Amino acid sequence: MPLRYKVAKASAVLFTLLSASVSAQQELTNVCSARYNQWRFEEPDFDVSAQLPGSILVHSDNSNVSNNGEALFSGNVSIRQDGQWLLTESARINQEKQTIDANQGVLFSDGYIQVKGQSFNYNGVSATAELRDTEYRMKTTQARGEAQLLRLSEQHVNLFSSSFTTCPTTDPAWKLTADRIEISQSEDFGEAWGAKVELFDIPVIYLPYFTFPVNDKRKTGFLYPTIDTSSVSGLEVEVPYYFNIAPNMDATLAPVYISKRGTMLKTEYRFLTDSYGGQINLEYLQSDSLRLDNADRYLWHIDQQAQLGEHWRAYVDATQISDDNYLNDFGSDFAGRADTHLYRVAQVDYLKDNFFARIRAEDYELLGQYQSPFRTLPQISMRYDEGAYTGFNWAIESELTYFQSQDDSNVYATRAHLQPSLSYALEAPAYDGEAEITYLYTHYRQQGTSPELDESVSRALPRARLRGRLHLERFFDGDGVDAYRQTLVPQLQYLYVPYKDQSNIGIYDTSLMQDDYYGLFRAQRYSGLDRIAEANQITYGATTSIFDKRERELLRFAFGQIYYFDKSRTELLQQNTSRTSSNTEWVADLTWAITPHWSIKSALQYDTELNQTRKSQTALEYRFDNKNLLQVNHRKATNILNSDIEQVGAQAVWEINNQWQVAANIYYDLVNRRTNDAILGVQYSSCCWALRVSAYRRINLNLEPAMAGAANAGMMQSTFAAPEFDNGVSLQFIISGLSSDGSSLIEMLEKSIYGYRRPFYLSN
Numbered sequence: 001m002p003l004r005y006k007v008a009k010a011s012a013v014l015f016t017l018l019s020a021s022v023s024a025q026q027e028l029t030n031v032c033s034a035r036y037n038q039w040r041f042e043e044p045d046f047d048v049s050a051q052l053p054g055s056i057l058v059h060s061d062n063s064n065v066s067n068n069g070e071a072l073f074s075g076n077v078s079i080r081q082d083g084q085w086l087l088t089e090s091a092r093i094n095q096e097k098q099t100i101d102a103n104q105g106v107l108f109s110d111g112y113i114q115v116k117g118q119s120f121n122y123n124g125v126s127a128t129a130e131l132r133d134t135e136y137r138m139k140t141t142q143a144r145g146e147a148q149l150l151r152l153s154e155q156h157v158n159l160f161s162s163s164f165t166t167c168p169t170t171d172p173a174w175k176l177t178a179d180r181i182e183i184s185q186s187e188d189f190g191e192a193w194g195a196k197v198e199l200f201d202i203p204v205i206y207l208p209y210f211t212f213p214v215n216d217k218r219k220t221g222f223l224y225p226t227i228d229t230s231s232v233s234g235l236e237v238e239v240p241y242y243f244n245i246a247p248n249m250d251a252t253l254a255p256v257y258i259s260k261r262g263t264m265l266k267t268e269y270r271f272l273t274d275s276y277g278g279q280i281n282l283e284y285l286q287s288d289s290l291r292l293d294n295a296d297r298y299l300w301h302i303d304q305q306a307q308l309g310e311h312w313r314a315y316v317d318a319t320q321i322s323d324d325n326y327l328n329d330f331g332s333d334f335a336g337r338a339d340t341h342l343y344r345v346a347q348v349d350y351l352k353d354n355f356f357a358r359i360r361a362e363d364y365e366l367l368g369q370y371q372s373p374f375r376t377l378p379q380i381s382m383r384y385d386e387g388a389y390t391g392f393n394w395a396i397e398s399e400l401t402y403f404q405s406q407d408d409s410n411v412y413a414t415r416a417h418l419q420p421s422l423s424y425a426l427e428a429p430a431y432d433g434e435a436e437i438t439y440l441y442t443h444y445r446q447q448g449t450s451p452e453l454d455e456s457v458s459r460a461l462p463r464a465r466l467r468g469r470l471h472l473e474r475f476f477d478g479d480g481v482d483a484y485r486q487t488l489v490p491q492l493q494y495l496y497v498p499y500k501d502q503s504n505i506g507i508y509d510t511s512l513m514q515d516d517y518y519g520l521f522r523a524q525r526y527s528g529l530d531r532i533a534e535a536n537q538i539t540y541g542a543t544t545s546i547f548d549k550r551e552r553e554l555l556r557f558a559f560g561q562i563y564y565f566d567k568s569r570t571e572l573l574q575q576n577t578s579r580t581s582s583n584t585e586w587v588a589d590l591t592w593a594i595t596p597h598w599s600i601k602s603a604l605q606y607d608t609e610l611n612q613t614r615k616s617q618t619a620l621e622y623r624f625d626n627k628n629l630l631q632v633n634h635r636k637a638t639n640i641l642n643s644d645i646e647q648v649g650a651q652a653v654w655e656i657n658n659q660w661q662v663a664a665n666i667y668y669d670l671v672n673r674r675t676n677d678a679i680l681g682v683q684y685s686s687c688c689w690a691l692r693v694s695a696y697r698r699i700n701l702n703l704e705p706a707m708a709g710a711a712n713a714g715m716m717q718s719t720f721a722a723p724e725f726d727n728g729v730s731l732q733f734i735i736s737g738l739s740s741d742g743s744s745l746i747e748m749l750e751k752s753i754y755g756y757r758r759p760f761y762l763s764n
Contacts, residue, residue, distance in 0.1 A: 041107050041114065044078040044085065056081045056100075058093070069095040077102070085109045086120060098124025106131065113138055115150065128153045145175070157183040167688035174199050174688055189219055199689075218244040223252070231727040232700060233290070233329070234259035238266075248272045261288050264297075264330075278304035278316070281334070298322045301334045311352045318344035324367045324703035337698070341366050357382045363406065368703045372406035374413075374508045396420045399529075403508040411448040413508060417441070417529055433468035442529055446506055454504040461500055461532055465523055467493040483549055490542040493521050499534035499569060506530065512572055516603065517541060517558040517589045526572060533570040538563045541587075552593070559588040585614055598622050614638050627655040646670040659685055663694075674699070692732040700726040 044059065051057045061075025071093045079086040079093075079100065086100075087107040093100050100122040108115040108131065117134035129152045137144040147162035158180065165175035179194030189211045197205040211219060223240040230236065240254035254266040264285040271277060281301040287294040304316040319334045319342050321327065327337050335342060347360035363375035378401075385395035397419040405411035423436035444457040469491040476484055510528030513519060520541060525533045541560020547553055585605040592600045602618040619633040630652040637645040651665030663681040668674070681694035702724065 041087065041109070044080070044087070051080070053082065056093070058091075060091075071095070083110065088120070091120075100129075109139075117150070126153070165688075169687060172688060173686065218242070218250060220244045226732075228730045229728050232724070233261055233726075240266075258285075261285060261290050275308070276304065276306035276314075278302070283330070296322065297326060297329070299326060299330075299332060299334075301332075308348075311350055312348065313351075314348045316346045318346070320344070320365075327367070328700055328703065339367065354386055355382070355384050365406075374403040375406055376509065377402055377404050391424050391426060392422070393425065394420070394422045401509075405448075408448065413447065413449065413506060414445040415508070415529065416443045429471065431468065431470050434465075435467075436465045438463040438465070438523075440529075440532060444505055449506050452504065453506050457505055459500060459502065459505070459532075461497055463523065463532075463535075464496045465493065467491065467521065484554075485547045485549075485551075486544065487547070488542065488544045491521070491540070493539040495523060495535045495537055495539070497532060497535040499566075500532075502531055502570065507572065510572065516605075517543070517560050517587050520560045520562055520587055525568075531570055531572055533568055534566070535568075536565040538565075553591075554593050556591045557589070559586065561586050597624050612638065627653060627661065629653050644671055647676070661685065689733065692730075694730045694732075695728065697725055697727050700724045 057080045058071075058073055059076070059078040060073035063071060063073050065071040072090070073093070074090045077086075077088045077091045079088075079091060085108065086102065088102040088104060090104045091100060091102040100120065102121075103119040106115075106117050106120040108117070108120065113136055115131055115134050115136045117131035119132045120129065122129040131150040131152075132148065134147045134150045135144070136147065136150070143164065143166050145162055145164040147159040149158075149160040150162075151158040151160070159178070159182075160180050162181050163175050163177045164181075165172040167173055167175070175198050176192075177196050177198060178192040181190060181192045183190040191209070191211050192207070193209055195207045195210060196203045211221070220243050221241070223242050225237060225239045227238075228236045236256060236258050238254055238256040240252050243251040243253070245251060249269075249271045251270070252266075252268040254268075256264040256266060258264060262285055264283060267282045268279060269281075270279040279302075281299070283299040285297040288297050299319065299321045301319045302316055304314070306314040308314055319332075321342065326332075327335055327339060331337055342365040343362070344365070345360060345362040347358055347362075350357040357380075359378055359380050361376055361378045363377075364373045366372065379399065380401075381397070381399040383395065383397045385393055387393045397417075399415070399417040401415045401417075403413045403415065418441045419438060421436060421438040423434055425434045426432065439460070439462050441460045442458070444454075444459075446453050446455055446457070469489055472488040472490075474486050476486065507530050508528070510526050510530035513522070513525065513527050520539050525535075539560065539562045541558065543556065543558040545553055545557075546555040585607045588602075588604045588606075590600070590602045594600060598621070600618070600620045603616065604613065605615040606612075607614050613636060615637045617633070617635040619631055621629065621631040623629040623631075630650075632648075632650045634648050635645070636647075647667055647669055649665065649667040651663075653661070653663040655661045661683045663683075664679060666678040667676045669676050675697065676699045677696075678698070679694065679696040681692060683690055683692040
């Protein structure tokens with residue numbers, strides 16, 4: 001019978017080895033997991049409920065206890081102490097000296113790591129244990145390695161002549177070797193001396209000393225470099241250095257060598273507390289060698305959010321670039337290469353019960369040679385609403401805004417606006433409706449503006465709105481009884497606003513809003529308050545949806561139109577934005593989940609007077625998961641800045657098998673007959689490493705006037721330079737467990753000019 005043997009409480013041995021140094025290890029494929037057939041053992045299963053904390057519990061086939069307190073155990077020996085297991089064929093325990101010796105092969109586990117070694121020696125006086133000629137593996141990951149000597153104490157783990165890898169093969173493609181590795185319980189980072197990174201048994205990196213994390217804490221040090229090439233900028237090498245300033249604060253400093261331009265410095269600072277957080281970024285390149293004027297190039301970005309007490313919150317989001325071509329030349333995480341403007345805003349909000357107040361400063365920077373819009377410095381707005389009686393609600397909104405020209409500080413305007421309203425809402429399961437009457441009073445003080453604009457202007461307009469909807473539904477059979485539910489929501493709206501000449505008012509923050517189905521039922525055609533279009537119109541439309549028995553929306557279709565009783569005369573900046581026909585475009589929107597993987601989304605605006613499509617966008621997509629997707633799309637818009645836009649595109653990420661993955665996209669301009677953006681990436685992945693090769697070709701629009709030449713570097717032409725194309729190739733070697741997970745290429749598509757979107761929108 002097995003003998004249970006207890007020893008007086010001894011110092012606990014801390015068996016923690018590289019417990020979190022594998023935090024960078026990413027999940028490998030199932031094929032790689034199946035190939036991991038290295039040794040493993042099951043922990044003994046017997047009752048330990050009666051064992052005292054700190055005591056040693058022994059099971060064995062045979063035992064021999066001497067008078068001097070020494071016991072010899074043999075045959076299937078199992079030793080347990082505080083959740084730690086030692087399995088061997090023979091072990092000698094000396095209670096007086098507090099030693100454990102096993103020299104005929106051992107298996108050890110603490111529940112997270114398993115160790116196989118030739119011998120195990122424990123000294124309770126010094127509270128140290130040594131395992132020789134060991135192999136170790138993590139139970140929850142595929143990290144493993146070897147060590148000639150593994151020494152453990154209460155506070156430290158030392159490995160001598162050791163190795164580490166996550167490759168699940170007998171002959172790993174890569175491994176980290178070190179003369180000595182030390183891990184301390186009280187520290188967040190381990191230390192290694194004489195370390196080498198070997199690829200295919202060839203040392204490629206030697207580090208006399210370095211530290212690494214043993215938990216999820218961050219560590220100051222170098223991050224992985226990136227290498228790219230570009231036909232315009234040449235070779236680009238970025239080597240980031242990370243600063244772990246505090247648990248809630250860090251920074252990154254990244255010099256970037258660009259062979260044809262010079263050296264750029266990128267910096268990032270981040271912070272986070274319970275009530276506020278944000279980041280600050282700065283990029284700077286001195287004397288760009290590719291520009292004839294050798295101008296300095298820079299970008300700064302600030303993003304801050306704060307919760308200032310129970311009712312107050314603040315927000316800042318701003319990006320500034322040195323020139324309009326910066327995004328084209330360098331790209332950015334804060335704006336896309338195809339963006340037409342930069343938006344900056346800073347605001348403070350107060351919200352309590354039915355009262356809301358905001359103070360905000362904002363401005364836009366248009367990219368290209370266009371007249372700069374006005375800044376809002378600042379805008380103060382308030383709203384209060386109250387439901388006095390059942391169904392009735394009255395509200396009052398007010399706004400005071402100061403506008404200043406970005407080009408001339410002597411051009412400015414002040415706008416005061418007051419908007420009381422009274423409404424009555426009726427709601428039932430089968431229908432809902434609302435009647436609203438609003439009075440809009442606005443006063444302007446304009447200084448330094450065009451002569452046709454009055455210095456002092458007041459405008460008062462009433463607005464009446466009546467809206468009603470029906471909510472209909474039915475169940476119908478599909479694969480089973482009542483398998484599908486269809487809803488139908490027809491709606492009707494009447495809107496009335498009288499005409500008033502507003503040509504003596506400047507345009508400060510107002511633009512024509514894009515028409516879509518839901519936009520048909522807005523109470524105004526223009527954003528902002530500088531133009532309030534007259535209206536005597538009826539809007540009609542309907543939406544229908546089909547849901548399955550899980551309430552998943554399979555299809556949604558909406559269509560609508562506005563009928564004008566009177567022609568609109570209100571224009572914006574002398575553009576042809578007035579309505580000359582009694583009917584606007586038909587607007588339709590379709591979203592259809594054909595199958596769980598196939599979907600289509602389409603939107604259309606059709607001009608019934610000109611019998612042409614003004615805007616359309618359609619995307620057909622197959623998406624199995626992040627590793628397998630395919631999308632084809634088409635978009636069209638007419639009379640955008642006196643030109644037409646029509647493009648077709650396709651993009652795909654496909655996992656051919658467990659080793660090969662391909663990603664590509666292409667966008668073709670049907671109007672100019674050219675490819676605006678194309679990218680192709682191929683990745684080969686093994687269980688231990690991956691190699692990614694990608695190539696791109698994208699249009700490199702010059703948003704600044706072309707240089708006249710080196711002799712006249714200070715003079716600019718008035719025309720834009722012809723579009724150029726930038727070609728580039730990128731090569732990336734990925735080590736599983738030491739680098740980020742490279743299993744998906746979808747991120748590569750997201751960094752292209754138009755990027756991946758689901759669904760695909762015209763504004764992309």
